[in-house]
Amino acid sequence: MLHIEARHGDEIRDAGYDSVILFVEAVAKNYEVIKEGKIRDGNQTYMLQLKDEHNNTLMIELSGDGTLWNINTAGVFKTSYGANKKEVYNRHTTVKQSAETAKESLREEQCGTTSQTRMNSLTTSVCKVIKRS
Numbered sequence: 001m002l003h004i005e006a007r008h009g010d011e012i013r014d015a016g017y018d019s020v021i022l023f024v025e026a027v028a029k030n031y032e033v034i035k036e037g038k039i040r041d042g043n044q045t046y047m048l049q050l051k052d053e054h055n056n057t058l059m060i061e062l063s064g065d066g067t068l069w070n071i072n073t074a075g076v077f078k079t080s081y082g083a084n085k086k087e088v089y090n091r092h093t094t095v096k097q098s099a100e101t102a103k104e105s106l107r108e109e110q111c112g113t114t115s116q117t118r119m120n121s122l123t124t125s126v127c128k129v130i131k132r133s
Helices: 002-014 020-030 099-111 118-132
Strands: 033-040 043-051 055-062 069-077 087-090
Touching: 002 020, 002 069, 020 043, 020 055, 020 069, 033 055
Parallel strands: none
Antiparallel strands: 033 043, 033 087, 043 055, 055 069
16 A cells, blocks of 8 residues: 555545545456456466546455455556556456346456356455455
8 A cells, every 4th residue: 555655646636536545445346347467476467447537457466375366556547558458357348138137246246256257256356355454
């Protein structure tokens, strides 16, 4: 959190968020896209993105013991940020169902209660990080 505040706190507040914590929580709960990030020390990182007029992004990486996802950094970036990265999940193209069940499905995806695919495993771990904070 100190790193995010120092490097990106002003831009986060300028984008309309009251604090870095509220920004992180908003993106973690409402992300629309997950893209592969860099390989860091042999570990794949991911970008959770919530798009509006900006590209609100959390950079995450699985912890050393594999039980939680760490947030490496976060920020409000240009909409083109990460455009060339491989997309591994898109809420708008992955969920294909009736409007009546879409809301419940999105809630299940965010809480990690759907089947354990790679994508849902990532979502479940992110929920654990948020719930523990």
